[in-house]
Amino acid sequence: MKVQRKHVLAATVALAASAAVAVGTGMGFAETTPAGQSACAGSVTFSAEGGAPAATSDRFPVGTRLRVTNLDNGKVATVTVTGPSGSCVLLNAAAMDLVREPGKNVIRRNLVERLDGGAAATGAARPGVPAGEVRPGNAQPGGARASVCSGAITFSAEGGAPAATSGQFPVGTRLRVTNLDNGKAATVTVTGPSGSCVLLNAAAMDLIREPGKNLVRRNTVELLR
Incomplete structure (x- = not known):
């Protein structure tokens, strides 16, 4: 009987431990999934453009939907690309106001996600300049x-x-x-x-x-x- 009681006690402890792990996971104590890779590298800033929240980009075509998250405060702006710019993503004033820290004009820690299912652009070439190549002397x-x-x-x-x-x-x-x-x-x-x-x-x-x-x-x- 003593051997049986030890087995019963061990089984009870194991069951309790399993339950604790399950409860901890359900309550959010488990390790979280890492954030997705950003579609743009570097800081995000803005132009003085007015209108509803939107963005311009040199990587994504007009109509692309992007979600920009400020990782310092968790604020998010979902924007549509409305035209070209010299940035991977350049927010307009209204979009920047949705995510900025008070008094700051640049978001260093950010996540930019493409929402329309297209692949993230990495190192896309600008018109007339192949990726990784610059031509400062091209005559016009x-x-x-x-x-x-x-x-x-x-x-x-x-x-x-x-x-x-x-x-x-x-x-x-x-x-x-x-x-x-x-x-x-x-x-x-x-x-x-x-x-x-x-x-x-x-x-x-x-x-x-x-x-x-x-x-x-x-x-x-x-x-x-």
Whole structure:
């Protein structure tokens, strides 16, 4: 009988342990599934575009639906791509307001998910520039140089001397950014990664912007050797 009681006691303990594990899992104590891989790398920022929440992109075609999550506060914006830009995803003002931290113009920790079933674009080439290749000397009519980035240019709230971040060029790359509407130019060095071909900091943007504008639509970006 003593042997039988030990077996019964051991079985009871094992059953209790199994039940505890099951309850813990049901209550959310179990390890969570890792977050999905983001369809865009680097920070997410915004333009001064108005209207309902939307985005522009150099990776996804018009009509693509994206979900952008700010991992610092859990806030989410679901947006539709309405046109091209120089970023993997560039939110408009209304979309940024849905996910931003107060006073911040850039979302460093983010998750961008494509909702329409298409594959995430990685390293997609811009028009006329094959992936991984830049052509700073391509001549255009009138002697102008071809831009190594396409789409509008915007900025982050980063301080310091004029500089930029980029999803296309490595740290240390020197770029000259010209606003074709006023002829003003800024020469900047890439200091880190972002989700844009070129994302200026506040000081660099101040060198070339039109008063009151947070976006430079007509621009050229030249790679300086």
